[in-house]
Amino acid sequence: MINIFKNIDSLVQISNDNSKFKTKENMRNICEIKDGAIIFNEKILWAGKTEDLGKALESIDYDYMVVEEMRGKTVLPGFVDPHTHLIFGGDRSAEFARRLEGATYVDIAEEGGGIQSTVRATRAASLEDLIKNGKKLLTNAIKHGTVAFEIKSGYGLTTDSELKSLEAIKELRKQFPVHISSTFLGAHDFPPEYKDKRDEYVDLICNEMLPLVAKNNLADYCDAFVDKGYYTVEQGEKIFLRAKELGLKIKMHADELADVNAASLAAKVGAISADHLLFVSDAGIEAMKQSGTVGTLLPGTSFFIRMPHANARKIIDSGAITALSTDCNPGSSFTENMQMILWLATINLKMTAEEALVASTLNSAHAIEQSDKLGSIEEGKEASFIILDVPSYKELFYHFGYNHVEKVFIKGKEF
CATH class of the missing domain: 2.30.40.10 (Urease, subunit C, domain 1)
Structure with missing residues (x-):
């Protein structure tokens, strides 16, 4: 037929x-x-x-x-959504209300909120709870037109909790007909028990978490939040080199809070994409262009937490590959609706309608290596x-x- x-x-x-x-x-x-x-x-x-x-x-x-x-x-x-955090426990609507009253994303994080509050809830959640919440978000995203996804772990920050999150992603892959790429993001933040032992946690990622992720074939990519207050360029490079040794490809949270040369690191390690890029330097943009690293822009995040917007015009006009994504997550961009992201891209990133369409379909498929199919x-x-x-x-x-x-x-x- x-x-x-x-x-x-x-x-x-x-x-x-x-x-x-x-x-x-x-x-x-x-x-x-x-x-x-x-x-x-x-x-x-x-x-x-x-x-x-x-x-x-x-x-x-x-x-x-x-x-x-x-x-x-x-x-x-x-649409293809190449950067999401759909697996998590808990709710952060109270934090959002605080931000409306004037608290910043960094203020809340320093008080133990932000990612850490979701970490506590995710650790306490059962595998079934994580799958149930992920199914709801995934279903709604599809109804709004998304047919392929990347989903990250990153709210467990212990070996068991990170593996649990990746198992939830694996189950969603079985239950849905859409393509889902899986990303290990054990380096999303530093867990409270390693607050003053950051290098030890990096060693845990490299020597315990990553080998188990690779052995159990639970992820396609490894990501890290390389930015001010989070992972240094040196720590990120150590994690990425270990991940590549184990057969994982690289994606990166880069230069969202400050220019720390994360985009240049992404190019250096051959990352498939570097995402956020609010404060990316001209040198970082040029490095990404030369390496073919996709610059994935997340206008929902800037909008939601009242941050400056990525300079999409400069990135596009440079010739770097540019994609769009929701960054769907409970703290800084709680939307699974790619249509909203396209609208924000045209209004706040000054992209044309046509550029936004390409960035949310063909180029975003390329950001998860699926543009030969989607x-x-x-x-x-x-x-x-x-x-x-x-x-x-x-x-x-x-x-x-x-x-x-x-x-x-x-x-x-x-x-």
Whole structure:
């Protein structure tokens, strides 16, 4: 069986030449087809104009077809969210209320709140509790159009709790049809019991946690929060080199709170992505460009905790690969809605609508090494796309705060 959607008002392919990512002015070319059509099963078999459907069908073998009209609709590749913290225990709404009264993210962290409050709750949570909470967030994210994710550990900060979080991610992989990349983030913060023994905790990560993560095949990537007050460049490099020895690839929280040359470290160790980048230096941007490290921007975080915004214009105009993500987490960006992130990217990061679309689909897929399968509507790729109940993709940005997604298809099946 094949499925045909025809008379699509706006079919946004993002790419039509099998590009793995787009940079600079090419990010404004989203390969939109008016009155478009697609033929698909679990994969995209063809995409083009409705008037060319007949000719396309001549070269496709099928027993029967299901045809649907898509007038008044927009079809996009599903969003890819390459930086999330969906596995955690507890609730931090009280901290958010305090921030509204004037307390800063750093103030709360220094009082034992912030990441540490979630650490306590995550350690106390059962595996089943973590899975239940993750399922709820994942389901809601998919309903808002996301078809692939990266999910991090990082709220346990003990060997057992970190492994428990990674086991929860493993279970979500089994229960959902979407792609999920798993990241070990034992270096998210320093646990209270190692407050004055930071190097000892780094040794624990390198000598105990990472070998167990690798042995049990629980993660694709290793991440660390390399920033002011957290992991130094030297500590981060030690962790990353050990992770690479064990077969893990690298992602990084970089230069969110200050310029500590974390982006340059990301380039040096061959990180797949360096994320946040609020205070990244020109040298860091150039290093990422040369290494092919994706710069993943998280405008929800800056918005939520009232921080300066990453300089997306400088990063894009440099030619560095630029992606977008929710950073969904309980303390500094509690949203799983990629549509909200696209809107914030255009308003606060000064990206165009087209740049935001590329950064949240093809480039974000590249940030988890999946752009050969996801991120564009092209022949041979997964039929993982979304249908918006609007005649133009521009409505996604113009009419904000509303879920425009009517249907989500993952590998050819409606979710």
